[in-house]
Amino acid sequence: MFSALGRFAARRRLWVVIGTLIFTVVAGGWGSGVLSRLGGGAGFDDPGSESVHADEIVAAPLGRYANDIVALYESPDKTVDDPAFSGPLQSALAAVPRTDIVRLESYWTTKSPDFVSKDKHATYVAIQLNSSNDQQRVLQLRAIQDKLKVDGLTVRFGGLTSMTDQVNRQTLRDLLFAEALSVPILLILLVLIFRSFIAAALPLLIGFTAAFGSFAVLRFVTFFADISTFAIQVISILGLGLAIDYALLMVNRFREEMRNGHSVDEAVRRTMITSGRTIAFSGLIVAMSFAGLTVFPSRFLLSMGFAGAGVTLLAVLATLTVLPAVLRYAGPRVNSRKERRNQSAAVPPTEGRWYRLTHTVMRRPLAFTAVIVVVLVGLGLPFLGVNWARPGDWVLPAQADARLVTQKLAADFSHDPAKLVTSVVEGEADTAALDAYARRLDAVANVDSARVTGTATEQARLAIGYSIDPMSREARTMVEKLRAVPPPQGTKASFTGMPASRVDIVDMVISRMPWMALFVAVVSFVVLFLAFGSVVLPLKSIVLNLLSLSASFGAIKLIFQDGWLSGVLGFVPVGAIDVNFPVLIVAIAFGLAMDYEVFLLSRIREEMERTGDPVESIALGVQHTARIITSAALLLVVVVGGFVISGITFMKMAGVGLLIAVVVDVTIVRGLLVPATMRLLGRAAWWAPAPLRRVWEKFGVREVSDADEIDLAPRPAGV
Helix, strand or coil: CHHHHHHHHHHCHHHHHHHHHHHHHHHHHHHHHHHHCCCCCCCCCCCCCHHHHHHHHHHCCCCCCCCCEEEEEECCCCCCCCHHHHHHHHHHHHHCCCCCEEEEECHHHHCCHHHECCCCCEEEEEEEECCCCHHHHHHHHHHHCHHHCCCCCEEEEECHHHHHHHHHHHHHHHHHHHHHHHHHHHHHHHHHHHCCHHHHHHHHHHHHHHHHHHHHHHHHHCCCCCCCHHHHHHHHHHHHHHHHHHHHHHHHHHHHHHHCCCCHHHHHHHHHHHHHHHHHHHHHHHHHHHHHHHHCCCHHHHHHHHHHHHHHHHHHHHHHHHHHHHHHHHHHHHCCHHHHHCCCCCCCHHHCHHHHHHHHHHHCHHHHHHHHHHHHHHHHHHHHHCCEECCCHHHCCCCCHHHHHHHHHHHHCCCCCCCEEEEEEECCCCHHHHHHHHHHHHCCCCEEEEEEEEEECCEEEEEEEECCCCCCHHHHHHHHHHHHCCCCCCCEEEEEEHHHHHHHHHHHHHHHHHHHHHHHHHHHHHHHHHHHCCCHHHHHHHHHHHHHHHHHHHHHHHHHHCCCCHHHHCCCCCCCEECHHHHHHHHHHHHHHHHHHHHHHHHHHHHHHHHCCHHHHHHHHHHHHHHHHHHHHHHHHHHHHHHHCCCCHHHHHHHHHHHHHHHHHHHHHHHHHHHHHHHHHHHHHHCCCHHHHHHHHHHCCCCCCCCCCCCCCCCCCCC
């Protein structure tokens, strides 16, 4: 199959290249429309949760009671009572169009001292917009934002809708900056790796094709699922990184086959039979890892699952169709002039550094395995003390308006208008019963106030104020106690607000995580079994990949929850980690680790079929693949670095987690632990029970099918 695909792409190379150019232009143009189809917020909530149910009720019959915009006004030399402060501000507020506004509260409309800072040099205005749609509220905010500004006063915008708008804008800025920074670095590294500009340009060509195509994939997904704002940055950058990795492997193998004296057509065919097959299996595992995210109902994870799987398959398709055609055009020019002049310059594999290191490890496999396992498990132990959070304004840069407003309200005001839990009562209850219920809620620890703020037919809304950190363990306890308070007889109460939605999101992720892990593990097992015909190798690979994740998770807890390196990385720790983080890291990092595992095991399998020696084949396989896997990981680290330099803490968290997981996997796991465990297992690594062996012989996809496909004569070392 892969041989036929390679022959087709090479023979019809002109049409393939023309079709690719057309696809790239159309996909980039049409796909850019996804920016106007974003679902507004990030979509972290569980649609079936109690908090979302309460939101839906208050959005319709009762009407929302939320501070979408909190405009904070400050003056260093004027107080709120000064006519030079109050006059221009009240005039500006009076001129703001009320078309999209349900409620506008200020110090002058409420006469409440809660709206004035302790030093009286600041006040805030709380505004509720009339739309129940996140995206529409952002547009309403932008329409009135300039009208809320006052000459002579410093104004900053906080509140849920302001935060959403600022996150959207920051995410798009980060995406453009990350790609503008990473592409030149990638080109320089590729030139250093291949020592040929033509060879270096090919992975970038495939990467750009996948990157433009990723926007088309994202827009396609919007027709049946809302797309999260964060999906734009994650998917487009990963699409670029995966495509470059796959193309790197293909170009590397093609160069090797050309150095071995094969014709261009034969080199393309042999590359597709070996590396093409490896890429297909690797991409399938990565795509299925993303697909595991679809077990979660939140828009963020669901859209990331659909889009991630689609972009991964697109990267594989581009590599297996476009690249063979371009390689046929490039021919010997993929090698540097020096390599073309001196075809015998390759170092024999038995003299390579990785070959010698692998034999050193295999002389003491048990000791290496024990030490590395203990170290990786130990690195993961800090994660046991994790405190979960949900994204909020804390994900923004420290100087972002929404974050500064929150900090100012918490430090200088007696009441933070954003700290509200809303209770929705369904059922018939009179005023006395509702007031009694409010008093019971007010008696819960850490609740500052509880009052009825709206009623409709057999429905009521209560606003519950609090002053503790909504991401703290105390806030979770408060929500649990509020939900345990009995509502008026014959009614049902539901709670929403930041602390309540955090509880629901955390519970949703934790309850679904085992199913996602099971799905990814089973799919990985099946794909690896079909690739290698062994039941031992898939189990070993899954366990080793979990060890890579262990080190990453432990480091993330120390860095982002405890604040290690916060100054270096440029963020302010909040004592918690976003609960979506481990899910995203498992999907991406586990898939990438399996990616490199398939690269390595495929070459070990090829060498074992050639030599018949299960020990020597390990050393040869590592030697042939170590440099290219390390190079692929280095390029991916550059791409993932776009997450690390992001101004959004959530993206920074994902970037650091992926970077650590990739580095640990490529160096410690792939370079040391895999050879050690493979040596301990010996031939048993390739074992499968007889019934499954017959299944594999019938349905499995072999690396080498017969002598007509590819000969197994000894070859020089790869690069």
